[in-house]
Amino acid sequence: MKLDEFTIGQVFETKSFKLTKEDIIRFAKEFDPQYMHLDEEKAKQGRFNGIIASGIHTMALSFKLWIEQGMYEEDVIAGTEM
Template sequence: MKFSEFKVGQRYETAAITLSKEDIMRFAEMYDPQYMHLDEEKAKKGRFGGLIASGMQTLNVSFRLWIDVGIYGEHIIAGTGMNQLQFLKPVYPGDELHVIAEVIELRPRRAGNGTVTVLLSTYNQKGQNVFRAELSALVDN
């Protein structure tokens, strides 16, 4: 979509994705090698009662689901920021995640371009909000 086509309050829902234990461990091995993501026995004794996904993985999956909706299409120029990142609940193996994105701010810029800010809210299969963040992108007109 072009910048001029966005309206504050527009909402979009993504497809869902299920994270397997293997997905969680593969990501953690590469990017976040902490026990709560890799060591099942130690994780069982920890605060969350088992393996959980890295917050960074939850962020990446949420972003991917949003981009896959295709709203920006060819009109996106670049991401400009992420604010208010919140990891609200742990994500466990087998959790199915989907995202609701809401346009919360539009800032016109020169030449008709503008910054679109969306609030990404990620939910699991129980309807629990597990992640939330504001993402901004420069979008062409």
């Protein structure tokens, strides 16, 4: 599907993907080293009450699952208009 073929309200379901705490920390160390992704004690004091995955990490995983769903077929979208 091309971007202009999507309509508001459409729903798509991908398969699921489970991240471990180790996955979250490994990614954060390299790409998003904020305390809420790395420091369990400090993260417990924050609004999420513990370590959370980086938004960059979850967006990348969402994109992976979306591509695996086959919606873009051979179209190269390169993250445009995300």
